[in-house]
Amino acid sequence: MDDLRDLSGVGEAEFSVLAERHRRELHVHCYRMLGSFEDAEDAVQETFLRAWRRRETFEGRSTFRAWLYRIATNTCLDLLERKRPAAATGGEVLWLQPYPDRLLDELVTGEADDPEAVVVAQETIELAYVVAVQHLAPRPRAVLILRDLLGWPAKNVAELLGDSVNSVNSALQRARAGMREHLPAERQDWRGTGAEDPETRELVRRFSEASAVVDIDAIAAMLREDVRYAMPPIPGVFAGREAVLADWRDQGYDDMPALRALPTAVNRQPAVAYYHWHEDESAWLPLAIDVIRVSGGEVTEVYIFSADRFPTLGLPERLEADGTVRS
Structure with missing residues (x-):
């Protein structure tokens, strides 16, 4: 039903069904724009609310899906104007949050014939790419995602942003140059190898x-x-083996008791969730999750997120003393 001509005869319940079909891909779109899983959740909810309130503006000149993308993009731009600096600085993206692979799988299996599903399965959902996007100003960021990832014509992007085609093309060139500044020179270095690779495993x-x-x-x-x-949202980006190890030692990592490790995958990257022992609970409880980038058989990047991400990522809330999992 994506070839609707108007929404005048659509009730709220039917509208909700139509919109929900696109929730996951819109959520991924907003996540790329915002870098935060939770902010993407808010943006999608606001998108659906705006779409329902403005349903009379849908005139069938584009698909219902494209119309939702227009609203979602503007919602993200509004949110960035309210909540974010113009762009990330100094390599830090303090609002960065991981995206669970189980939800990416939901998109791929549900929209297997959709170009967006193909993109999600590739490198543009990995943390290195998402972080680089956050260093772009909001409008060039939107242009890059719409043009390069979703394949929108420049004319359509110009209409969405209220700009000329020349302005959109110029913004795209600036965005691509900005991405090159914040990604490693070699593509295989920022893309990494996926968790399914035997050597990586x-x-x-x-x-x-x-x-x-x-x-x-x-x-x-x-x-x-x-x-x-x-380690977002804690400030600080450490580069170089000695600097990384020095910070871990400064945080007292050497003196930590033994942990339980649970391999998983996040943002199409290998990850490891760690649990520490709580005597009063007689169980291993969530501590942190490392999201790892592997290139050339070595660990080239580590993002550490706190235990509050475990529920979103679908990780167990505890491991029993005998090693069994309790969700």
Whole structure:
């Protein structure tokens, strides 16, 4: 029913059904724009509310899906104007949050014939790409995503933004240049290898085992010399093996008791969730999750997120003393 001509005869319940078909892809779109899972949730809810209130403006000149994308993009631009600096600075994206693979799988299986599903399955959902996007000013950011990821013609993007085609083309060139400044020069370095790669799985296994027993020397052997690490929303981006290890030691990582590690995947990247022992609960409870980028058989980037991300990522709320999982 994406070839609707108008919405005048559509009731609220039917409208909700039509819109919900596109929730996941709109959520991913808003996530790329905003870099935050929670802000993307808010943006999609606001998009549906605006769409219902303005349903009379839908005249069938575009598909219902494209109309929703227009509203979602403007919703994100409004949110960025209210909540965000003009763009990220200094390499830091303090509002960055991970995106669960289980929800990306939902999109791919539900919209397998859609170009957006193909894009999501590739590198543009990985953290290195999402972080680079956050360094673009909002309007060039929107142009880049609409033109390069969704394949919109420049004319349609210009209509959405109220700009000329020349302005859109200029913004796209600036956005592409900005992305090159904030991504490694070699594509394989920022794309990384996925969690399904056998060599990557083995490296992640060794990394998780070394981390669980707090073996700093073993971890150091797996880090590339120019590895980068950050822990949003805590300020600080550390570059280089020695700087990363020094910060971990400053935080008292050497003195931590043993952990339980649970391999998983986030943003189409390998990840490891860690649990620490709570005597009063007689169970292992969530501590943090490492999202890892692997290139050339070495760990090249680590993002650490706190335990408050576990529910969104669908991770167990506790591991029992015998190792069983409780959701």
